Amino acid sequence: MSPLLQVRDLKVHFPVRTGGIVVGKYAPLKAVDGVSFDLAAGETLGIVGESGCGKSTLGRAVLQLLPATAGSVAWLGTELTALDKDEMRARRRDLQIVFQDPLASLDPRMTAGDIIAEPLRNFHPALSSSERKARVQKMMGEVGLLPGMVNRYPHEFSGGQCQRIGIARAMILRPKLIVCDEPVSALDVSIRAQVINLLMELQRAHGLSMLFISHDLAVVRHISHRVMVLYLGRVMELAPQDLLYAKPLHPYTQALLTAVPVPDPVRERAKPRTVLLGDPPSPLNPPSGCVFRTRCPHATSVCTDVVPPLETAEGGHTVACHHWRKIGGYVMPGS
Amino acid sequence: MSDMAVALPEIEGRSLWQDAWRRLRANRAAVASLVILAVIAIASIVGPELLTWKYDQIDWDHVEAAPPNFAAGHYLGTDSIGRDLLARVLFGGRVSLMVGVLATAVALLIGVTVGTVAGYIGGRTDQLLMRLVDLLYSVPLTFFVIILMVTFGRNFILMFLAIGAVEWLTMARIVRGQTLTLRTREFIEAARAAGGSTPAIILRHIVPNVLGMVIVYVTLTIPQVILLESFLSFLGLGIQEPMTSWGMLINDGAAELEVTPRTLIVPAIFMTVTLFCFNFLGDGLRDALDPKDR
Ligand code: SF4
Numbered sequence A: 001m002s003p004l005l006q007v008r009d010l011k012v013h014f015p016v017r018t019g020g021i022v023v024g025k026y027a028p029l030k031a032v033d034g035v036s037f038d039l040a041a042g043e044t045l046g047i048v049g050e051s052g053c054g055k056s057t058l059g060r061a062v063l064q065l066l067p068a069t070a071g072s073v074a075w076l077g078t079e080l081t082a083l084d085k086d087e088m089r090a091r092r093r094d095l096q097i098v099f100q101d102p103l104a105s106l107d108p109r110m111t112a113g114d115i116i117a118e119p120l121r122n123f124h125p126a127l128s129s130s131e132r133k134a135r136v137q138k139m140m141g142e143v144g145l146l147p148g149m150v151n152r153y154p155h156e157f158s159g160g161q162c163q164r165i166g167i168a169r170a171m172i173l174r175p176k177l178i179v180c181d182e183p184v185s186a187l188d189v190s191i192r193a194q195v196i197n198l199l200m201e202l203q204r205a206h207g208l209s210m211l212f213i214s215h216d217l218a219v220v221r222h223i224s225h226r227v228m229v230l231y232l233g234r235v236m237e238l239a240p241q242d243l244l245y246a247k248p249l250h251p252y253t254q255a256l257l258t259a260v261p262v263p264d265p266v267r268e269r270a271k272p273r274t275v276l277l278g279d280p281p282s283p284l285n286p287p288s289g290c291v292f293r294t295r296c297p298h299a300t301s302v303c304t305d306v307v308p309p310l311e312t313a314e315g316g317h318t319v320a321c322h323h324w325r326k327i328g329g330y331v332m333p334g335s
Numbered sequence B: 001m002s003d004m005a006v007a008l009p010e011i012e013g014r015s016l017w018q019d020a021w022r023r024l025r026a027n028r029a030a031v032a033s034l035v036i037l038a039v040i041a042i043a044s045i046v047g048p049e050l051l052t053w054k055y056d057q058i059d060w061d062h063v064e065a066a067p068p069n070f071a072a073g074h075y076l077g078t079d080s081i082g083r084d085l086l087a088r089v090l091f092g093g094r095v096s097l098m099v100g101v102l103a104t105a106v107a108l109l110i111g112v113t114v115g116t117v118a119g120y121i122g123g124r125t126d127q128l129l130m131r132l133v134d135l136l137y138s139v140p141l142t143f144f145v146i147i148l149m150v151t152f153g154r155n156f157i158l159m160f161l162a163i164g165a166v167e168w169l170t171m172a173r174i175v176r177g178q179t180l181t182l183r184t185r186e187f188i189e190a191a192r193a194a195g196g197s198t199p200a201i202i203l204r205h206i207v208p209n210v211l212g213m214v215i216v217y218v219t220l221t222i223p224q225v226i227l228l229e230s231f232l233s234f235l236g237l238g239i240q241e242p243m244t245s246w247g248m249l250i251n252d253g254a255a256e257l258e259v260t261p262r263t264l265i266v267p268a269i270f271m272t273v274t275l276f277c278f279n280f281l282g283d284g285l286r287d288a289l290d291p292k293d294r
Helices: A055-062 A085-091 A112-123 A129-142 A159-171 A189-206 A217-223 A241-246 A251-259 A265-270 A301-305 B002-007 B016-025 B028-050 B085-121 B123-138 B141-152 B156-183 B186-193 B198-235 B246-255 B262-288
Strands: A005-019 A025-039 A044-048 A070-075 A095-098 A177-181 A209-214 A226-231 A234-240
Touching: A005 A055, A025 A055, A025 A070, A025 A234, A044 A055, A044 A217, A055 A095, A055 A177, A055 A209, A095 A159, A095 B186, A112 A129, A112 A159, A112 B198, A129 A159, A159 A189, A177 A189, A189 A209, A189 A217, A209 A217, A217 A241, A226 A241, A226 A251, A234 A241, A234 A251, B016 B028, B016 B262, B028 B085, B028 B262, B085 B123, B085 B156, B085 B198, B085 B246, B085 B262, B123 B156, B141 B156, B156 B198, B186 B198, B198 B246, B198 B262, B246 B262
Parallel strands: A044 A209, A044 A226, A095 A177, A177 A209
Antiparallel strands: A005 A025, A005 A070, A226 A234
């Protein structure tokens, strides 16, 4: 079965002014630099990384909300980057997004009902207003909003409710793919689980494919089938969720995972640590060879000179590191 | 949760406009202003037809600014050459309000269209439109007016053209600035992701969000236009004696301030009240259009 979404060597570079008085000097900021992955129907791919690693940019570039500099995004075999504006607009029926900041992503001058109905207006303009209303009400029920809330404005809702409105808007067309861009990181910890469970329920009920972008490893583990680790716009490791969390191969993933506290003081203390040294380097001027080498405890001279290719390990595990065999998958305690 | 949903009655959808109207009605100053404006407008439209004296009719028995005389039908007296002051003020109101409202409406339409399109689409379109605005800005109004007069001769319509051509420029700039900041907001990106076309996004999201700002500017523009009209009439473009407008009446009245202050005060009161009402109404509308402000 061919995958729903096929991304190959996707690059998104932004020109950033670095100097020059009259004629500006520009350097490319490589937010996403050669990312490839496939997504099957009904699958959730988690995308993790520190802030600024390009994960949000990647999500937007897949949906063509940002123009890709190079590479290909194929949706059901159609190359999205080659479509013109109107053709792309027609595809948006299947490709939706849930944003990070629930309030900012809702028009302050529209009622909840109008916001949720907007995709219907775009794609089913012939729908009568009562049919539209009925579908909005049904959708609101599905995401756990009361019908009496249709006339309220976004600022009258809590963050969690706003995100439910955002999810309802994304879901009302019954899309095939939803990109969730940090959908819970702006929410209270107490309601994160509800929103995550809602997303998982909807995904199961409708066989959705999902790109779930987050910096929170625990959340990603809960929701994803496969997980991709990004660093400075490049893929470090891509593996099925259970494998990645149990036996991370890449030094960066290992460092990320050991930073997550284990809820058991004995095991927590016994846990080996790979400490991340310093801050990630500027994406304007990424290190040569392996982009992670400035913070990697295993770096050698080959890491400086050669970009590590993505190599395949067992069980659909892929990793971009020269020394992954030597470092060895290290088994996470307690998993 | 689901049985709660069933228990609730059928809910009517409301639009921003219905909500705005409901909120506007709750604002006393705005409602009072609306009523006063309506009264002045109706009086200006039908008043001159009902009065005994016409605006250009000279009453030879009451020349030289006679004081109010109810028996003769001069409720506010006459002006320096014996024309009924009330008839003139009401007729002037017709002209002033028409110019104020129509010219502002034209400026609003062009300004908002150009501003939102330039701001939202950006790039070349923006550059082109804004250079056009700069260009028109740099043409002095008097010069522009003289050119219009020379090419088309004296004409009432030209006044609208001249005023419209000047007033939409600032509007376009303001709207463009607002649109530029709106464009980067996430809900606009969300609208694009939801499959909205450019015109749909401009109409559904950009325009309602710049409207509050625009309405305040409109209430500032109407007085400006009314004053501009008297200036243009003074230059000989626009209306001519015996036709009149508030601006012209005030001009004439000011010349006779020491002899008969009444001829200045009466049109001045009409104009001031009108302008005040527009301001209050504008404030009220801005608040009414902002759902966060209940
Ligand atoms: S390639 Fe070298 S620097 Fe990069 S992660 Fe592997 S060991 Fe570290």
